[in-house]
Amino acid sequence: xxxxxxxxxLRASKAKLNEQAQALVKEGKFEDANQLANQMEGINKQIQTxxxxxxxxxxxxxxxxxxxxxxxxxxxxxxxxxxxxxAVKPFATLGEQLKAVYDLRKGxxxxxxxxxxxxxxxxxxxxGPDGGFALQEDFAGAILESAVRQSPLLNRxxxxxxxxxxxxxxxxxxxxxxxxxxxxxxxxxxWAAEGATVAASKPQFRxxxxxxxxxxxxxxxxxxxxxxxxxxxxxxxxxxxLAADRLLTESVISGDGVGKPLGLLNSGAVIVVDKxxxxxxxxxxxxxxxxxxxxxxxxxxxxxVWLMHPDLEEQLPYLAIQSGEAAKFLWNPxxxxxxxxxxxxxxxxxxxxxSCPALGSKGDVMLVDPMQYILLSKGTAKQDxxxxxEFLTDQNCFRMVFRCNGAPKVTQPLKIKNSAKTRSPFVALxxxx
Numbered sequence: 001x002x003x004x005x006x007x008x009x010l011r012a013s014k015a016k017l018n019e020q021a022q023a024l025v026k027e028g029k030f031e032d033a034n035q036l037a038n039q040m041e042g043i044n045k046q047i048q049t050x051x052x053x054x055x056x057x058x059x060x061x062x063x064x065x066x067x068x069x070x071x072x073x074x075x076x077x078x079x080x081x082x083x084x085x086x087a088v089k090p091f092a093t094l095g096e097q098l099k100a101v102y103d104l105r106k107g108x109x110x111x112x113x114x115x116x117x118x119x120x121x122x123x124x125x126x127x128g129p130d131g132g133f134a135l136q137e138d139f140a141g142a143i144l145e146s147a148v149r150q151s152p153l154l155n156r157x158x159x160x161x162x163x164x165x166x167x168x169x170x171x172x173x174x175x176x177x178x179x180x181x182x183x184x185x186x187x188x189x190x191w192a193a194e195g196a197t198v199a200a201s202k203p204q205f206r207x208x209x210x211x212x213x214x215x216x217x218x219x220x221x222x223x224x225x226x227x228x229x230x231x232x233x234x235x236x237x238x239x240x241x242l243a244a245d246r247l248l249t250e251s252v253i254s255g256d257g258v259g260k261p262l263g264l265l266n267s268g269a270v271i272v273v274d275k276x277x278x279x280x281x282x283x284x285x286x287x288x289x290x291x292x293x294x295x296x297x298x299x300x301x302x303x304x305v306w307l308m309h310p311d312l313e314e315q316l317p318y319l320a321i322q323s324g325e326a327a328k329f330l331w332n333p334x335x336x337x338x339x340x341x342x343x344x345x346x347x348x349x350x351x352x353x354x355s356c357p358a359l360g361s362k363g364d365v366m367l368v369d370p371m372q373y374i375l376l377s378k379g380t381a382k383q384d385x386x387x388x389x390e391f392l393t394d395q396n397c398f399r400m401v402f403r404c405n406g407a408p409k410v411t412q413p414l415k416i417k418n419s420a421k422t423r424s425p426f427v428a429l430x431x432x433x
Contacts (some may be wrong), residue, residue, distance in 0.1 A: 156370035178415040212403040250355040261406035269410040282360035286321040307366040311359040369425035378403035
């Protein structure tokens with residue numbers, strides 16, 4: 001089943017019901033409108049179910065060596081492998097493993113389970129600057145996966161996990177800058193008379209590569225805290241989850257690609273829409289909304305979302321365009337007749353991220369297709385422990401190291417037929433200072 005096609009179908013059904021409900025409200029038929037609201041609520045639940053299935057289908061994508069099959073290719077062996085089946089999981093909780101690390105460093109107990117996890121992850125030593133203990137795979141994966149799930153932006157990206165043996169991933173992507181006469185860099189269709197031949201066409205691909213980068217986090221704990229495995233599981237796990245969420249989100253939006261993901265704002269594909277001639281500093285107008293959507297790609301618009309700095313929220317209820325003597329408002333609140341889970345502008349979700357540039361700066365408002373950004377992570381994380389960092393305050397330091405990276409799939413705007421204006425899955429509003 002094509003999950004995205006089903007999601008699109010459900011959203012279209014919901015949009016039709018919403019139009020009917022608006023008409024009923026105008027006629028004062030609130031009971032009938034309420035029945036439609038219940039139907040839309042049911043569709044929302046169906047969409048959530050299909051989105052979960054889509055999310056699960058993307059996890060642990062099995063790479064195939066030497067064949068282009070529409071998914072990523074492992075730069076390592078490329079052999080299909082059921083990693084979950086072979087995973088070594090001797091610890092019951094994250095806190096239990098962290099406490100075992102602490103006890104070992106204190107010289108109390110040498111827990112053989114730590115060595116088992118290290119051996120499974122290919123970590124050869126626990127001493128020296130590169131030493132440490134690999135987190136049990138399900139704990140490490142859960143931390144990063146929780147970080148992604150908690151973020152309204154990250155959980156919409158096209159996500160993949162590479163194997164423990166690989167440090168990079170390669171894949172093929174259509175090399176296209178002009179879709180006015182062909183698609184995928186060269187595929188064309190022709191009208192042909194009976195018995196006639198047509199010109200040959202073929203797609204153009206470019207190989208893309210993402211090297212895993214290193215993301216580190218630190219957590220200070222007292223000896224008393226380290227005696228409580230349950231506390232370590234909740235507090236440390238949640239702490240690293242939240243920190244990873246914030247750092248990854250910031251990099252996806254504005255990273256420079258040097259030792260970190262390349263952000264949307266630094267992509268060669270981003271289109272910057274100019275402000276209005278008389279626009280006041282720091283404002284967001286209905287004309288901006290219309291012009292930004294007009295520069296978005298025609299394909300995949302059902303996936304597009306608005307990224308905004310939270311300081312813009314108070315302006316959204318006033319977003320409108322003039323239609324004759326009346327104003328047509330472009331904003332919808334959460335809930336309402338559509339039972340929306342987020343605020344919406346032109347019926348597209350609004351995601352508030354304080355990692356966006358400050359109010360009035362270029363990119364404080366963006367319209368993006370998250371599925372055109374790829375996020376790659378490694379299923380294992382390595383952590384180490386030190387008693388020396390905060391010795392005078394009787395604190396110990398846990399260091400967590402994750403491997404991940406990300407980049408936009410497209411590198412420049414696309415030209416469409418019969419238009420001098422290019423389109424892109426990433427559109428930003430210019431500065432208004």
